[in-house]
Amino acid sequence: MKFSLNSLVLWALFLVPALLLTTPNGSVVIIALMSLYSIYFMFKNRRTLQLNRFDKLVIASLSSYFIIYIPTTIADGTTLRYFQGGLRLLLCIPIYFLLIAVFNEIKTEQIKKTLIWGVSIGSFGAAVFAGYQSLILSMPRVDGFLYSINFGYLSTALLCLSASFSLSSPKFRILLTLSTFAALYATVSTLTRGAIFAVPVLLIFGLILSIKQLCWKTSVAVILVLAVLSVASYHFSAAVKQRIDYTIQEITSIEKGNIKEATSSGTRLFLWKAAIEAYKESPLIGLPYKEREKLNHKLHEEGKVNDYVNKLPRGHAHNQYFEMLASTGSLSFIGMFMMLIFPLIVFVKHFWRTQSCWGYIGAVFVTGFMIFGLTEVPLQANSISAFYGFMLATFFALVRNDKYNVRHNK
Template identity: 25%
Template sequence: MQVAIQQGLARYGAAASIVAFFALLLVTRHTYNVGPIFLLLASAGLWLSGRRASLPTLAWPLLVAFAGYVLVIGLSTAATGEKLATLDNPSRLILLLMVLWGLWRWPFRLEAVWLGASLGALGGLGIALYQRFILEMPRAEGFQHPIMFGDVAMLLGLLALVGLAHALHTRRPRWMLVLYLAASLAGLVTSLLSGTRGGWVGLPVILFALYRYYAPVLPRRLWLGSLIGFALMGLMAYTIPATGVADRIHQAMHEVKTFHQDTGAESSVGARLELWRAGAMLVDDAGLLGLSEAQVHDRLRALVDQGTVRAPVLEQAHFHNEIIEHWIRHGLLGLLALLALYLLPLRTFMRLAKAHAPELKAAAVAGVVSLTAIIDFGLTQKFFGHQIGIMAFGFTVTVLWAAMLQAHAAHEGTPSHV
């Protein structure tokens, strides 16, 4: 009896921690870490108590991706002489492996993810509306950089959208459908109000992935209505001046057209294009383990002095592209580690997203959507360079992987925990 009560409390505690993480992502500065910290301490306590159980084989792709990434970043940091603070963000992935083990022992319902993401997206929209129309800030930013605020808001909205598809598939109560629909729209609107542009580049691919996996189990008229709804929302966002969407689009097009002019690298888009061009020139120097921050600056200064690239690149703290950043700062091994971090989990999610079991399908599709979105964010931003970025990636993937392990075990008829 006592064991059953303890297990019940552990499961409720795990679900509450998951809800808290997603719900607090946009509405506070750092308290979103409370949920993961609680799960880490609880998992470590369970491990130290001796009640250990091995993770199933299906966990290995994530274990290899997370551990390999941290190992390579650690080697690169040591080789280039960078500060140990460089390891602060990556090291969280190792800690999340303990959380994965704990969540495997404490089965939770996927509704914890959908509910948390929905609360987070709606809370983010409230902050965005307040900052844009009450404080009259040019871009909504919450408590983060505007780009990170907009990207994470879109991530939460997309998670809610997968929750909506799952709720329709499994005929959940109407209030869930309304909540998830409102939250998915809230995430996209918040991203618009943040003025973030890069995150929208991959949205058609993400929506196509969602359609691909759920088209066989949802009515065709629903997809047609969704397509019309998204088109109308986009049109409204573009035509309503208060959103600033049209101005940001026109500005981006102008900056691309004027890139080759003398002052073309001084604009937001122009600076990114010039940084990517400069980064391509430094790839050969990066070697296996990369260049230190000082070495990168010295080489960029030399390129500027030679007239090969333009001076605004020296004003940027990073390359605004996750792949270029890892290749140059952590070398060829860093690039391979990043690609493994992206593709090993993505490959498994994509394989299991074809499953017929609803819970297994939903967890895997959410993984595909989340990872595709984060890869897209990294094309124009150093997403993992921000604590909220590495946690949004790491904790989301960890939770979805644990849900996938549990659903897969249930589908195979094997116990999910001991």
């Protein structure tokens, strides 16, 4: 069977979210193949390729995470691990240019329909995996083919997409509502606090952003449903109750100054403290991994961090922002802005000016990853960074085509 380029792109838009949590790196393979073809596409059309100001900013956004690690990598001289997350975002730049060309020839509703089905299948698949591991295998924290924390973040990302699409897709609202709850079940089943905490925050952000489109009755209904589900989860799920009680206990210990007694949250505070010390040691470009390990040993000897921090390889900070701060110094502020804040500004402004669903969905999606970064370094992970880069390239391309009015067949 012969496929046109448009069909292949639509298949990619469907398969990336659909395979995200239902296969081991299936989405990464699709993105890698698409990136390779996109490079060929750009080379083939290099004479007609013209960059405007928006394109240059997108390139800066998708390449910043890679670029800011170059000085540290050179200073280390022993490993390319620093580029683990940035390289995947960098490889999404050619995908962005391919999508610009293809999206101009595909109807908006077809693109939306394809993404909706991909996100829905991905959400249902995540819920099936969670149900199998939780109910059949009796796993305390489900993880699919990933680490439980990463599974939780990506489930929440699918939840964001499902819920956001429902605002502008009344024909698919029932499907999207079901897929939202499926993704929510998968998220809660991981017991990942960073992912679960993000759900109500993202819901509130989405409601505020779409305040002009939603009537007050809908907003109240959504909040009540979330409140009922939260209370029900606490009272009817022993695992959820234990996790919440444990979190409250940790917060209480931290408030009393007993940080070491807060095993999880307290350790993160120590990790962030170590990252700040690393920044102080090299505020311009940050410290290489080996130097951060030595610094952590020194801090442990001085009684400023616990045993976990002392033994942790590469001085990992368990926080996207502190990790970048420690490893790239002041360059991290450029990376944080271009990789997270800049896309959010672009999408929010586009939504406010045009009421485009792509601006709204993109804004909620990026905000989710900004929240995930508070408790882990998600954009260093293989599947997460690839998915984030691909979806950014997709939303950037859709906003770009809307912005410059190049779409002729809406």
